[in-house]
Amino acid sequence: MPIPDGPTTYRELAELLRGRIEGGEYPPGEKLPNIEELMETYELARQTVRAAINQLASEGLVRTVTRKGTYVQARLGRRRVRRNHVVTRSRAGMYIFPAAAYPDEPWQTHGTPHRSMEAAPEVVAEQFGVEVGSEVLRRRRVMSPEEEPPFQIVDTWLSPQAVADAPQIAEKSTGPGGYLERLEEAGHGPISWSEITRTRMPSAEEASLLQIPGVLPVMEMILVGRSGRTEDALEVTIRVIPGDRVELVADLVRDASAQWPLRTAEPKE
Structure with a gap:
């Protein structure tokens, strides 16, 4: 049974899953529902679900392992x-x-x-x-x-x-x-x-x-x-x-031409 008022675009699905990951519903190491499950739950096309997963992967939130599924990545911070x-x-x-x-x-x-x-x-x-x-x-x-x-x-x-x-x-x-x-x-x-x-x-x-x-x-x-x-x-x-x-x-260093206060030429008499 699809969820009423659920996501209709890959961005919305990515936002929903992102919120659940950041909220702890899917902790690091947890496996996400597979593509077929997400397609059925939200009545979305395969390409839409795949695009949402790719979006989360590009953010470093998840990683897909071939023939195993998609898992939440540990966020180490920059x-x-x-x-x-x-x-x-x-x-x-x-x-x-x-x-x-x-x-x-x-x-x-x-x-x-x-x-x-x-x-x-x-x-x-x-x-x-x-x-x-x-x-x-x-x-x-x-x-x-x-x-x-x-x-x-x-x-x-x-x-x-x-x-x-x-x-x-x-x-x-x-x-x-x-x-x-x-x-x-x-x-x-x-x-x-x-x-x-x-x-x-x-x-x-x-x-x-x-x-x-x-x-x-x-x-x-x-x-x-x-x-x-x-x-x-x-x-x-x-x-x-x-x-x-x-x-x-990196710290930026002022060149002599960029010193403050700005020095202007002395007026000629």
Whole structure:
């Protein structure tokens, strides 16, 4: 029996389900009624119900698991991170880059970090000057703050020249200071970096690793490290973070031309 005065559009259905999720009727981990049940309950077309579910998924409220159903996602809230552009070193000698993390916060790795030869995506191939799809060494980690679901995928791609000059960076252990220390020891110091931040839709693999719906955009942070000797790109590190997990904050600095109060030219006599 349909509910009187029920939703008639996908937006209305999404609003109704959103209210029940936020009100606790469907807590995190709870399975929502399936599409057929929602169609029957509200006398809505399949495409209308599916559009409502996709809307909630794009907001990070639910995630659909193939052949299992749609489940409510835990809402972790956005991490408000103040960004800077300073690279430091840890006591252990490792470089520390600006990241979506709080100082001294413990992090964990999901699964086992691994390295393998993979087909270079366009952004990596362009930086290394190789053909798209060429096999390039990739080191991958999936990480998060302790006791939280996967927060980011970190892929470090190392150029063929980098591996040839510092073979240890292709091994399981890169030694004290990590792969960057090995590259600088091999004559590429000091390495310099530039960063690109953009948004895009996740691949199916990325959505699975991050445990997010495929319709939720991700933030992609691309760090390119260049040789101090040749200026060639040696490494491209790509961080992929769900779009609902973080917001970046930076302070703006006034240029001399924007000082206050405004100084006007002295009148000529």
